[in-house]
Amino acid sequence: MSLDFSFLTLKVINNIILTGLIFSFKLTLIAMVLGIILGTLLAMMRLSKFKLLSSFALGYVTIVRSIPLVMVILWVFLLIPLFIGRSLGTEYSAIITFTLFEAAFYAEIMRAGIQSVKRDQANAGYALGMNYFQCMRYIVLPQAFRNMLPVLLTQTIVLFQDTSLVYAIGAFDLLKGFSIISKNFNRPVEAYILATIVYFIICFSLSYLVKRIQNRVRIVR
Amino acid sequence: MFTLDWSFLSKKVVGNQTYFGWLMTAWETTLTISFFAFIIAFTLGFLMGVLRTTQNKYLVLIGNIWTEIFRNIPVLVQVFLWYFVIPKIFPIFSKLPAFALAVIALGLFTSSRISEQVRAGIQSIPTDQRYASLALGLTTYQSYRFVLLPVAFRLVLPPLTSEAMNIIKNSSVAFAVSIAELTMYAIQVQEETARGIEVYLVVTALYFISAFIVNLLSILIEKSIQIPHFIGGRK
Numbered sequence: 001m002s003l004d005f006s007f008l009t010l011k012v013i014n015n016i017i018l019t020g021l022i023f024s025f026k027l028t029l030i031a032m033v034l035g036i037i038l039g040t041l042l043a044m045m046r047l048s049k050f051k052l053l054s055s056f057a058l059g060y061v062t063i064v065r066s067i068p069l070v071m072v073i074l075w076v077f078l079l080i081p082l083f084i085g086r087s088l089g090t091e092y093s094a095i096i097t098f099t100l101f102e103a104a105f106y107a108e109i110m111r112a113g114i115q116s117v118k119r120d121q122a123n124a125g126y127a128l129g130m131n132y133f134q135c136m137r138y139i140v141l142p143q144a145f146r147n148m149l150p151v152l153l154t155q156t157i158v159l160f161q162d163t164s165l166v167y168a169i170g171a172f173d174l175l176k177g178f179s180i181i182s183k184n185f186n187r188p189v190e191a192y193i194l195a196t197i198v199y200f201i202i203c204f205s206l207s208y209l210v211k212r213i214q215n216r217v218r219i220v221r
Numbered sequence: 222m223f224t225l226d227w228s229f230l231s232k233k234v235v236g237n238q239t240y241f242g243w244l245m246t247a248w249e250t251t252l253t254i255s256f257f258a259f260i261i262a263f264t265l266g267f268l269m270g271v272l273r274t275t276q277n278k279y280l281v282l283i284g285n286i287w288t289e290i291f292r293n294i295p296v297l298v299q300v301f302l303w304y305f306v307i308p309k310i311f312p313i314f315s316k317l318p319a320f321a322l323a324v325i326a327l328g329l330f331t332s333s334r335i336s337e338q339v340r341a342g343i344q345s346i347p348t349d350q351r352y353a354s355l356a357l358g359l360t361t362y363q364s365y366r367f368v369l370l371p372v373a374f375r376l377v378l379p380p381l382t383s384e385a386m387n388i389i390k391n392s393s394v395a396f397a398v399s400i401a402e403l404t405m406y407a408i409q410v411q412e413e414t415a416r417g418i419e420v421y422l423v424v425t426a427l428y429f430i431s432a433f434i435v436n437l438l439s440i441l442i443e444k445s446i447q448i449p450h451f452i453g454g455r456k
Contacts, residue, residue, distance in 0.1 A: 066386070066390075066428070066429055066432050067390070067425055067428060067429075068389075068390040068391070068392075068393035068404065068428055069390070069393075070393040070394065070396065070404050071393060071404060071407065071421065071424065071425055071428065074404075074407060074408065074411075074421060075421055075425075078411070078417045078418070078421060082418075161294075161295035161296070162295070164295040164297045164298060165295075165297055165394065167297060167397060168396070168397075168404075168408070175295070175297065175298060175301075179301075182305070188305040188306070189305060189306050189309045189310070192298070192301045192302055192305045192306050193302075193306055195298050195301070195302075196294055196298055196299075196302050196306075199293070199294050199295055199298050200290070200293050200294050203292075203293035203294070203295075204289060204293045207289075207292075207293065
């Protein structure tokens with residue numbers, strides 16, 4: 001069979017592929033930032049001495065991690081209109097889903113990060129008269145964050161790959177762009193070959209970057 | 222605030238089949254996809270992981286390329302690749318049903334993750350063991366077969382358990398190529414019956430139960446093969 005990529009005009013690239021790519025990146029970035037913030041809070045709750053907080057965090061993380069992401073995407077898309085009475089559209093629904101979902105994964109990473117900081121460090125902070133939040137903010141979290149930076153970034157690559165699953169609710173992401181091309185030009189073979197190549201290049205370069213950062217962090221310490 | 226109405230489960234879809242019957246078939250499909258995909262993932266993942274720890278740089282390269290390719294493409298894109306592209310380029314695959322193509326896609330995707338676990342497992346075995354076995358006159362093959370792999374296999378079991386649970390979760394992407402597994406059921410029946418919450422609840426519960434079963438099985442397997450005085454072996 002012969003491949004025909006002639007449908008790939010500047011207009012198609014601009015209107016379809018780039019639009020999708022920008023949304024995929026936007027979704028990844030927002031979910032990463034909000035997910036890490038929420039995940040750090042969950043990790044702090046999980047390690048808290050208050051039983052109620054730690055069981056809530058444990059329950060949240062366990063439940064979210066055992067449901068397939070596609071089901072979580074569908075759940076949020078179904079529930080939002082029931083709670084606020086109107087639909088927020090697929091894109092906001094996707095952003096909310098990924099923030100809530102990834103928070104559970106970032107929480108586990110941050111928990112390991114906080115536990116990787118020696119207890120003496122926190123004790124020294126308390127001895128200096130800091131309270132819990134100051135101690136976390138100035139001593140424990142910066143080190144935890146730095147120790148876990150490569151893992152957090154690796155999780156973010158997984159997050160970027162997972163954004164393709166918004167296909168389930170039809171949000172316009174990179175993969176949706178290629179599936180539109182596949183249908184409009186009736187060229188599924190070429191469209192999905194392109195999709196594979198684009199996703200591979202992005203993910204492969206990102207993992208290369210993470211490896212570089214990992215080596216850097218290691219040297220500094 | 223919501224009243225749940227489960228009556229749709231006993232309603233007929235077509236012929237004699239009820240929504241409940243369809244649900245059970247869908248669950249079976251999810252488990253079957255996951256089971257076969259795990260066999261592919263385990264076989265190829267183990268092989269590639271082992272190749273990456275050998276002293277032969279070509280074998281290492283093959284293992285590395287394999288892992289990088291299948292790890293850096295989203296699973297849903299891989300499913301589309303196997304469904305739309307591969308059968309057109311290699312006509313031999315056009316005879317396979319969508320189900321088999323999804324199984325292959327999911328299996329290869331997961332094999333890259335298992336290859337990582339296996340490589341890490343073998344590399345965590347002290348190098349003394351490898352050298353000792355070579356010093357005793359074992360060939361490379363024998364040192365893997367009798368010394369390294371029996372230990373590595375037990376070491377990677379806990380991460381393999383989470384991969385097995387991941388495969389069940391990831392099998393949900395098969396909905397995109399219209400395979401009637403649990404997620405497809407959820408989407409379809411939600412539209413047909415408008416009982417979204419109930420449908421999603423029951424489907425989510427089945428995913429939970431599936432993960433729980435895998436977890437239980439792996440605890441049994443781990444207990445029966447753990448190495449005394451070794452990581453994970455408490456007695």
